[in-house]
Amino acid sequence: MLQQTVVATVIPYFLDFTRRWPTVDSLAAAPIDDLLAAWAGLGYYARARNLHKAAVMVAEEWGGEFFCPDDSSPDNIANCDSHLRLLPGVGPYTAGAIGAIAFGQQTVVVDGNIERLLSRYFGIDIPIPAAKTRIGAAYQSLLPVNRPSDLPQALMDFASAVCTPKRPQCKGCCLAGSCVALANDIVETLPVKPLKTKKPMRRAVFFVAVNQHGEVFLHRRPEKGLLGCMLGFPENGLSSKAIEPSLDQNAAPFAAEWILLSEPIFHVFTHFTLEAYIYLANVDSQPDASLGGMTIGQWRKPCSADLPSLMRKIWAAARPQLFRDKLVEDEAGSAAR
DNA sequence: AATACGTGGAC
């Protein structure tokens, strides 16, 4: 959960997950849709899919244990690392963190905080990601024999509090006397990040329908790609790089009196900004939307908690309009989950 | 190596 996500954001999700699925076995046995619903709003949804796959691997293939050699010889540290890396979603950082924190091994653990701290302290001025090799070597050179699990956690907290990206607290820093970047007055220029390209715009249309039962029409998105496997309103254009998708009703999941909201909403992703146009419909029947005989969606009680943030935002924009001339029970009653 | 992948908080 902490991958590219700040601690304060993670805490409620972590507490919910560990309460509902306190063991690897329970997590592996949980329906993936339950995990995805619990993950909704946290972002980077491949993490949730990988977490479940990893739990299934540990439960069914590893006998329920994160096998790790208790002998801490260098060979076994490497073996443990490569073993953990077999789990989907476990990369260099996570494998190192598990090795150090869970098993007390002398692993290399370099997150964004430590990367910043070490690149500054050692004056590593080659760009990321090429600098990662040297930063890893620098970390290796610091590894203590005793309590190796303290090092990454101490460095992360220290860098997060003192060696910050902007306005680092060099005055009074206990490392100021030997920090290469400080001596060269280049602290805030490190680490060297690649130049960021301008974020492109995409345009998409979304279809929000409510039936006479107060249910909305949602579908499960394709298992890979943006918002993979998450619930969402049918749409057209979201995954298309060409900013061309027509704003007409061609992609509607079924025929209805679709009304286009006058104003689009905007949503910012990591690599593009979305301009989302929203079509609305109140339907008296319950159309069975299908393509080639396959049902493409389902009518469900609207529950924002199950939706990724983009879809929550779309629902929040659509709901007042849909409820204007049709009294429908909203989700307030079902929000006490 | 470069890009895809979410979201929200701090300025």
Next chain:
DNA sequence: TGTCCAAGTAT
């Protein structure tokens, strides 16, 4: 509709 970034990983 800004900018930058966060306990990164997969492809």
